[in-house]
Amino acid sequence: MYDAVAETIRVEGTRILATLIRTVGDVQLAEDAVQEATLAALGAWPVTGVPPEPRAWLTVTARRKAIDIIRREQARRGKERDGLELMELSQSDGIVPDSVVQDDLLRLIFTCCHPALSPPTRIALALRTLCGLSPAQIAGVLLTTEVATTKRLTRARQKIAAARIPYRVPAEDELPARLPAVCGVIHSLYTSGHAPVEGQTAYDVDGCTEAIRLAELLHELLPEQPMPTAVLALLLLTEARRPARLDDDGEVVTLDRQDRTRWDATAISRGIALLNDSLLRSGQQADAYQLQAAIAAEHARVPSYAATDWREIVRLYDLLVSIAPSTSAHLAHAVAIAEADGTASGLALLDELPPSPRWHAVRAELLARDHRYAEAAAELTQALAGPATDPEHAHREHRRRVFLSQAQPD
Incomplete structure (x- = not known):
């Protein structure tokens, strides 16, 4: 039963909070009320069972808790809250009719x-x-x-x-x-x-x-604005590859080894169409989201890793790092350069960037391409010292062991 409360809060908590903030107009009050509603659920649900609509139960309870908090505060200060405001807060949930944003x-x-x-x-x-x-x-x-x-x-x-x-x-x-x-x-x-x-x-x-x-x-x-169209395109093109990111055992599968038949072809098709529409609406002047979506589209439209047009991807990253430089963009740019111009060029570009756990992991893979396995293993030892998800940590540890074995003389 406690798991049911935790799961509802995990999945629906932010939307419950958003509804309450819209209702009470005060973030701290809304957060306090949602917390009290959660405690109420922990006490009630083990006795009464999980309600048919857990999110609605928590929303209504949080609204009542907000009223209680307001009354306690006003009583403490010796004041009375405007009766009309409390009455409106007590009403059932509804969308403000004069707002164009309904969610x-x-x-x-x-x-x-x-x-x-x-x-x-x-x-x-x-x-x-x-x-x-x-x-x-x-x-x-x-x-x-x-x-x-x-x-x-x-x-x-x-x-x-x-x-x-x-x-x-x-x-x-x-x-x-x-x-x-x-x-x-x-x-x-x-x-x-x-x-x-x-x-x-x-x-x-x-x-x-x-x-x-x-x-x-x-x-x-x-719908006429190119930026949100590009964001949606980018998210769809990225999400399309998710089914192939892990194997059946939950192990990380890198892009070069992914089974592309598991990619979501419908999401890819829609993402590319949205990207094209966004570019037309912006007069072919690409922003950072359009460039990232275009890079994702280049990966998505080819049947294999070997068929990737790395020259085009390098061109797109050149534009991206010029208008929206970031650590992740620079790292990906270095990988693309290594694919297009050779490992030495990629390493040279990488060495201009500040080290980080991901930087060490990327450098390890590039070093391994040049059969510098002992150095690659040392880089992954550095990467393993930083934060990572459990699957990513396991992947780096596996690669480190592989490189150590390859570094041993015959």
Whole structure:
């Protein structure tokens, strides 16, 4: 029974929180109410059984807990809450009729992406408050430290309180200005599920599914805007390869060894069509999402790894690192250069980048291509010292053992 509560909160918790924030207009109050509702479920469900609609039960209970919290606070201060406000809070859940954004979680992502906050702060705040990611997970997505992320979140909430920034859904004409940050949140949410920093699983299916759901809603909301169309294309093209990322034993399968018949052909076809539509709407001036989607499309449209057009992929990465440089883009760029121009060129480019666990893992594979197995094993020893998911850790350890065996003289 406790597992049922935990599973409901894990899968539905962020949407329950988003609904309550929309209702009460206060993040801290909503978080406290959801926590109290969770405790209530832990006490009630073992006795009464899991309700037919667990999410609805928790939402209604959280709303009642919010009313209780408000009444306690007002009684403590010797004041009375406006009766009309409490009555509205007591009403059944419904969508605000004058808002063009109808999904609660998407509404609150737009709300968190307030222009008074810096773009990285908007993304961090939305990922923490509305998507439920931990500071460590957010740091992994934004390629920063957990300490820096925690400080950023604290400063953001202090600024919201000091400046009295309302948690208000922007008007329809304000939505396009917030699109880059909203797209960043959805893409980051997907990345956190597709490539988690650590944990027992190689990916979070629920997190990826939720990100794609939000990308679909955003595309439906603003179909003429090229950026959300490109984000949806990128997510579909990436998700299409997920069935082949692990073998039947749960072992990591790298791109060069994946069974492409297991890729989702329907998702690939739709992703490429969306990418083409996005490029047409932007006048062929590609943004970072379009370039990443184009790279994914290059991999998806060929029947085998050997048939990959690495020259085109290098060209696309050249553009990507020039307009949106990131550690992951630079690492992938080095791999593409190694494929197109030879291992030495890839290693030379890689050596210009700062080391990280993934950097060591990539360098190990490139060294192994040149039969420098002892050096490759040493690089993987470095990679194993850093955070990784259990499947990725096992994969690196396996590769390290292989390289050590190949480094032994006959």
